[in-house]
Amino acid sequence: MSTFQYYRPQRFEELWQLMVEYNNAFSLLAGGTDLLVRLRKGRTNSRALIDIKGLQELHGGIQEINGGLRVGALALMGDLVDDARMQQHFPALVEAMKWVGSTQIRNRATLTGNICNASPAADTAPALLVYGARVNILGSLGERTLSLEDFFLAPGRSALNPHEIVQSIDLSYPETPNGSSFLRLTRRRGFDLATVSVACLLIPEAGRIRFGLGAVAPTPLLVIDGSGVLTQTESAQVAKESALAKLAERATPISDVRASKEYRQAMLFALMSKAQHIASERLNQSRS
Amino acid sequence: MSEYRVVGKSIPRKDALEKVTGSAIYGADIFLPKMLYAAVCRSPHAHAKILSVDIGEAAKVPGVKIILTGKDNIGLFGQFLMDQPIIAFEKVRYEGEPVAAVAAEDLDAAWEAVKLIKVEYELLTPVIDSIQAMKPDSPLLHEKWSDYKMAQAANPVDKSNVCDHFHLKKGDIEAGFAESDIIVENDYDGEMVQHSTMETHGSTVLFDNKGLTIWSPTQSPFMTRDQLAKLFNLSLNQVRIICTHIGGGFGSKYELKTEPILALLALKLKGRPIKMFNTRAEEFLTGGCRGPWRIHAKTGAKKDGTLVAHQFTIYWDTGAYATTGPRVSYNACFASVTPYKIPNIVIDGYTVVTNKHIATAYRGFGVPEVVWGYENQMDLIAEKLNMDKVEFRLKNALDDDDESGTGEILKSVAVKDCIKEAARLLEWDKDFKPGLTPEGKLRGRGIAAFCKLTGTPSSTSVIVKMNEDGTVVVFVSGLEMGQGSTTVIPQIVAEGLGISVEKVTTVPVDTLYSPYDKTTTSSRLTFHSGNAALDAINGIGGINDQIRELASIKWKMDVEQVVIQDGVVIGRDNSGNEKRIVIEDIGKSGIMKEQKPVIATGKYSTSEIYDPPDVETHQSKRPTVMWFWGAQAAEVEIDPETGKVEVTKVTAAHDIGKAINPLGVLQQIEGGVIMGMGHALLEEMIFDDKAILLNGNMVDFKLPTSRDAKMDLKIALVETKPHPEGPYGAKGIGEPGMAPTAAAIAFAVSNAVGKRFTSMPIKADDVLLTLKKMKSSDNHRMGGE
Missing domain, CATH: 3.30.465.10 (Uridine Diphospho-n-acetylenolpyruvylglucosamine Reductase; domain 3)
Structure with a gap:
C-alpha cells in the first residue's frame, strides 16, 4: 500500500481547496469498497484520500x-x-x-x-x-x-x-404501466463480476423499450427501440429478433479473462430477449 | 454391528471449536518480541537475464535492516533435483521469482524498499508450454541437468527441458494393438489451477545461538528440517520447525516456500525473528499450483469389450524448477495403468520445465488428470461397442487376485463394488434419455472410476504418553490440515487402549520433541500413523506392557500374571485371587503414582513390504502398501442459451476399508467433490504469450463458492474389503474424494451435449460455442439435403 494523506472536510470550501491542492492526485472516499481494494493493490496514484462523509449536505x-x-x-x-x-x-x-x-x-x-x-x-x-x-x-x-x-x-x-x-x-418515476427486469450473467453463483448484464424497461403505451447493457462496451450502454415491435405482443418473432439484434449491434464487447468476445455477443442477445420476456410478463402480471 | 467401541463411530472434529472460535494459532498469528518483517522484490518477467540489481535507494528507507540479492545465495535446493536458488541470480525463470529480499522494522518499510529496488533485465524468449519445451530448438531453462545435485530419484534428459522421464511397460503393446478389434486414440489436456488455500504461504524464522527456529504451517516439518539443515549446513538439532495450524494445504504446503529466503535473511540478523506471509497476488505467483498437462492416449479392445492394450503418454508442465514434478509423474503414471485389467500397457511420463509458475503436489499427485484421460478412453470404447458404460467398466474392473498393470497380484480391491454403488445411487438402471428435457435444459450423466497408490516406502513414528489421571496424549507428526487426523488418531488410540476418545488428544507438532514422520501427503496419515500408534500401545514394551508392569508392582504379582482384556487389567495370583482395574478409571487406581512415566514409542514403515520397481519396466510385486479405489457418477443440466452447466447430482462410492470416523470421511469426500467440480467447470490460470499470469486474483480465478456447491450429493462408504495391514482395516481417503469428480462431470456434460469435451475446464463459453457449431452444421446438412 502506498502512503497517502487522509482528510475529512466538513465544508465544501475545504473540499474544493483540497481538490485544487492535490490536482487530480486524490481519491474521494465514500463507501470505499472499491477504493480500498485499489489502494491495497497499489492501483492508484492518489496522494490524498478525501473522505466526503463529513459533508452533511451529502447525507440526504x-x-x-x-x-x-x-x-x-x-x-x-x-x-x-x-x-x-x-x-x-x-x-x-x-x-x-x-x-x-x-x-x-x-x-x-x-x-x-x-x-x-x-x-x-x-x-x-x-x-x-x-x-x-x-x-x-x-x-x-x-x-x-x-x-x-x-x-x-x-x-x-x-x-x-x-x-x-x-x-x-x-x-x-417511469410512465405506467411498465415492466422492467435485470439480468446478470456470471461464471459462478457466488459473488462474481458480471460477464454481461442487461436491464430492460418496457413502456407499451409509448411503444418504447429501453435496454441498459453492461460489460459489452467501453461504457455502460443505453439502447432504445421506439418502433413498438418489441412492446407489442402480436409482433412476429422474426421481427422481434431482428429488432433485438439491431439493438445488440451497438455493443462492442471484447475478449478478456472473463469471457470471449463471441460469448459476450451471444449472451447479450440471449439476455436481452430473456430480459424483454421477463419485463413483459411482469407487465402482464401488474395489469391482471 | 461393529465390534468396536470408538472406531467406526462418527464424532465431531476435535479441532472444530478452536477453529470456529478463532482461537487456533495460525502462522499469521505469530508475533514475537523484536520481530522484523520481510518483503520480496519479484521478477515481472517470466524469462530474463538479470543485468543489475540496484538497492541504493531502497537501503535508505528508514527501518530497513538488510537487503539481499542473488549474490547472497548460499546454495540451491530442491526435493528431487537441487536446481532452485533461494534468490535468483544470473537469470529469472518465472514471473514472481525472487530477485531481492528486504527485512525491515515494519511491513510498510519493507514494501517501500521493494518498490525502490531497481533491476535491469534483458528479456529472453519464454518457454510457455510443454509443446514448445519439447521441441528440439526450444530455449533451455536449465543448461545442464548434470550440474545439479540429485536429492532423490529423478531421470532428467540432458540438453532438454525434460527434468524426468518415467517409463512403464507390461506385456507387448504392439501385439496388443494388433489383436484389438477397435482402437481409440485421442488427446486430452488441462490448464493450470491453484490450491487457493485460505491461508497463504508464510513463516516466521529466527536464527540465534541455538540455530534456526521456524514457525510454519508446513505439511512436511521433517522434510523441511532436512532440506534447511543441508542448505545451511546445520545439524538436525539446530533446526527446529514449530508447526502452526494449517489453513488449507492440499499439497501446496508440502515443500519449502518462504522458509529458505527468510532463513537467509535471519542468518544475517541474528536474534531477530523475521516474518513474511504472501499477499494473495504473490500467492498466485509463488504458492505452487497444479501444472498444465497433456495426454496422448491410445487404447484397444476386443469386440466383446475386453481391454487388451493401453498406451499413455503424459507431458507434465511443472514450471520453472523440478520441485516435486518427478514424484507427481511417478504416482500418476502408476495410476495410469487404470483400475482395469489390461495385459499390454506402455506409460510414458515426461516432466517438463517451462517459464511458468512452479507446480507442486495437488490433492492426488496427478491422478485426477490421468483419470480424465483414461476414463474418456473407456467411455469412447463403450460408445463404439454400444455397451453400457457401467457394464463395460464392471466387465474390465480389477478384482482380488488379479494382476495389476504394475505387475502386482492385488488384494483388497473393491473397485467393482464402488462402480456398482455409484451407479446404484445415481439410479443408473432407470431409463435415462440424454439431451433436451421438457424444461428446455440439456441433461446428461457420466461415471468414472480410479485407482491411486500411496507413496511407498515411507515411515512414521508416534509417541503415546499416559498421564497420571489416565488421559493420553499422542505425539503424532502428521499434520492436521482439515483431513481430521487429530480426531482419527485419538479414536484409534482410544480403541486400542479401551478408553473413551475424550481422554485422548494429540500434541502440536514441533520437531524438537515430535517423533519422525515422512510427510503429510498421499492420504497416508490414518494408515501409517494409525499403525504406528497401535504399535506404541500393543508392541513389546508398549503402553499395555507398561500398564501390566505397574499393575504387577501394585498388586505384588509377576508381570506374567497380569493381562489386559477388553480395556480391563486383570491380575490373578497363584492362589487364584483376582484383581481388576478398568483402564478407563486407571487414574483413580493409583498404580502410576511415583512410578516411571507411561510413555511408549511406535513405528510403522513400509520398506519391508516394498518391492522396488524394475528400472526399465516399473513392474513390481508390491509398488505400494495401499491402493485407493473408487468411482463417482454425475448428472448435469445445461442451459442451452448460456452454456452454463449445473451439476445436479453427484454420487461417490469409495473403498475406505474401514471408516474410523465416518463423519470425517463423508466431509473429506464432500470437499473433494466440490473441489473437483471447480476443476471440471471453472478454474484455470490464464497466461499471455509471455507466460505472464492474467488472472492471479480471487475475482478472476473462479473458485466455486458455497452457493456453487448446491447439488444432490450421495456418498457410499464401501467397507467390503478392509485392508489387511490397515489400522482396523482402514485405507486413506484424503485425495480420493476428488480423483474421479472432474471426469464424471465432464462425461455428463459430453453426454448432454452429444459431443466429447477433452480439455479441462469445460467453460460455459466452450459449451455454448460447441452447441452453436453443432446447430449450424446441422442446419447446413439439412439445407444440403
Whole structure:
C-alpha cells in the first residue's frame, strides 16, 4: 500500500481547496469498497484520500422530489434495496443492487460510488440508464446536471471535472404501466463480476423499450427501440429478433479473462430477449 | 454391528471449536518480541537475464535492516533435483521469482524498499508450454541437468527441458494393438489451477545461538528440517520447525516456500525473528499450483469389450524448477495403468520445465488428470461397442487376485463394488434419455472410476504418553490440515487402549520433541500413523506392557500374571485371587503414582513390504502398501442459451476399508467433490504469450463458492474389503474424494451435449460455442439435403 494523506472536510470550501491542492492526485472516499481494494493493490496514484462523509449536505438519503426520487451521494445500497419506494418504482435497479458484492459490501457501498467509478461492468448502471437517471453535479464553479448516459465517457472515466463531485442522482418515476427486469450473467453463483448484464424497461403505451447493457462496451450502454415491435405482443418473432439484434449491434464487447468476445455477443442477445420476456410478463402480471 | 467401541463411530472434529472460535494459532498469528518483517522484490518477467540489481535507494528507507540479492545465495535446493536458488541470480525463470529480499522494522518499510529496488533485465524468449519445451530448438531453462545435485530419484534428459522421464511397460503393446478389434486414440489436456488455500504461504524464522527456529504451517516439518539443515549446513538439532495450524494445504504446503529466503535473511540478523506471509497476488505467483498437462492416449479392445492394450503418454508442465514434478509423474503414471485389467500397457511420463509458475503436489499427485484421460478412453470404447458404460467398466474392473498393470497380484480391491454403488445411487438402471428435457435444459450423466497408490516406502513414528489421571496424549507428526487426523488418531488410540476418545488428544507438532514422520501427503496419515500408534500401545514394551508392569508392582504379582482384556487389567495370583482395574478409571487406581512415566514409542514403515520397481519396466510385486479405489457418477443440466452447466447430482462410492470416523470421511469426500467440480467447470490460470499470469486474483480465478456447491450429493462408504495391514482395516481417503469428480462431470456434460469435451475446464463459453457449431452444421446438412 502506498502512503497517502487522509482528510475529512466538513465544508465544501475545504473540499474544493483540497481538490485544487492535490490536482487530480486524490481519491474521494465514500463507501470505499472499491477504493480500498485499489489502494491495497497499489492501483492508484492518489496522494490524498478525501473522505466526503463529513459533508452533511451529502447525507440526504432518499428523498421524494417532484415525480421521482432523489438519492443522496452517500445513500447506501443496503438502504436503497430495503426502500419501499425504490422497490415499487425501480424494481430492476433494486434487483441489480442485490447483485452487488455481499450484504456487508452493500451496507458500506454507495450507489453514487458505483457509477463514479465508471466501470463498464458497474452492476447498477444498466438499470439506472433505463430509468433515465440524471446526475446532479456540484463543483466550486456551481451546479450542473447530466444524463447518466452523458456521464460515462470511457472505462474508469466520467464527465466529472477534477473540482466536481456528484451530489445526488435523480430518478423520475417511469410512465405506467411498465415492466422492467435485470439480468446478470456470471461464471459462478457466488459473488462474481458480471460477464454481461442487461436491464430492460418496457413502456407499451409509448411503444418504447429501453435496454441498459453492461460489460459489452467501453461504457455502460443505453439502447432504445421506439418502433413498438418489441412492446407489442402480436409482433412476429422474426421481427422481434431482428429488432433485438439491431439493438445488440451497438455493443462492442471484447475478449478478456472473463469471457470471449463471441460469448459476450451471444449472451447479450440471449439476455436481452430473456430480459424483454421477463419485463413483459411482469407487465402482464401488474395489469391482471 | 461393529465390534468396536470408538472406531467406526462418527464424532465431531476435535479441532472444530478452536477453529470456529478463532482461537487456533495460525502462522499469521505469530508475533514475537523484536520481530522484523520481510518483503520480496519479484521478477515481472517470466524469462530474463538479470543485468543489475540496484538497492541504493531502497537501503535508505528508514527501518530497513538488510537487503539481499542473488549474490547472497548460499546454495540451491530442491526435493528431487537441487536446481532452485533461494534468490535468483544470473537469470529469472518465472514471473514472481525472487530477485531481492528486504527485512525491515515494519511491513510498510519493507514494501517501500521493494518498490525502490531497481533491476535491469534483458528479456529472453519464454518457454510457455510443454509443446514448445519439447521441441528440439526450444530455449533451455536449465543448461545442464548434470550440474545439479540429485536429492532423490529423478531421470532428467540432458540438453532438454525434460527434468524426468518415467517409463512403464507390461506385456507387448504392439501385439496388443494388433489383436484389438477397435482402437481409440485421442488427446486430452488441462490448464493450470491453484490450491487457493485460505491461508497463504508464510513463516516466521529466527536464527540465534541455538540455530534456526521456524514457525510454519508446513505439511512436511521433517522434510523441511532436512532440506534447511543441508542448505545451511546445520545439524538436525539446530533446526527446529514449530508447526502452526494449517489453513488449507492440499499439497501446496508440502515443500519449502518462504522458509529458505527468510532463513537467509535471519542468518544475517541474528536474534531477530523475521516474518513474511504472501499477499494473495504473490500467492498466485509463488504458492505452487497444479501444472498444465497433456495426454496422448491410445487404447484397444476386443469386440466383446475386453481391454487388451493401453498406451499413455503424459507431458507434465511443472514450471520453472523440478520441485516435486518427478514424484507427481511417478504416482500418476502408476495410476495410469487404470483400475482395469489390461495385459499390454506402455506409460510414458515426461516432466517438463517451462517459464511458468512452479507446480507442486495437488490433492492426488496427478491422478485426477490421468483419470480424465483414461476414463474418456473407456467411455469412447463403450460408445463404439454400444455397451453400457457401467457394464463395460464392471466387465474390465480389477478384482482380488488379479494382476495389476504394475505387475502386482492385488488384494483388497473393491473397485467393482464402488462402480456398482455409484451407479446404484445415481439410479443408473432407470431409463435415462440424454439431451433436451421438457424444461428446455440439456441433461446428461457420466461415471468414472480410479485407482491411486500411496507413496511407498515411507515411515512414521508416534509417541503415546499416559498421564497420571489416565488421559493420553499422542505425539503424532502428521499434520492436521482439515483431513481430521487429530480426531482419527485419538479414536484409534482410544480403541486400542479401551478408553473413551475424550481422554485422548494429540500434541502440536514441533520437531524438537515430535517423533519422525515422512510427510503429510498421499492420504497416508490414518494408515501409517494409525499403525504406528497401535504399535506404541500393543508392541513389546508398549503402553499395555507398561500398564501390566505397574499393575504387577501394585498388586505384588509377576508381570506374567497380569493381562489386559477388553480395556480391563486383570491380575490373578497363584492362589487364584483376582484383581481388576478398568483402564478407563486407571487414574483413580493409583498404580502410576511415583512410578516411571507411561510413555511408549511406535513405528510403522513400509520398506519391508516394498518391492522396488524394475528400472526399465516399473513392474513390481508390491509398488505400494495401499491402493485407493473408487468411482463417482454425475448428472448435469445445461442451459442451452448460456452454456452454463449445473451439476445436479453427484454420487461417490469409495473403498475406505474401514471408516474410523465416518463423519470425517463423508466431509473429506464432500470437499473433494466440490473441489473437483471447480476443476471440471471453472478454474484455470490464464497466461499471455509471455507466460505472464492474467488472472492471479480471487475475482478472476473462479473458485466455486458455497452457493456453487448446491447439488444432490450421495456418498457410499464401501467397507467390503478392509485392508489387511490397515489400522482396523482402514485405507486413506484424503485425495480420493476428488480423483474421479472432474471426469464424471465432464462425461455428463459430453453426454448432454452429444459431443466429447477433452480439455479441462469445460467453460460455459466452450459449451455454448460447441452447441452453436453443432446447430449450424446441422442446419447446413439439412439445407444440403
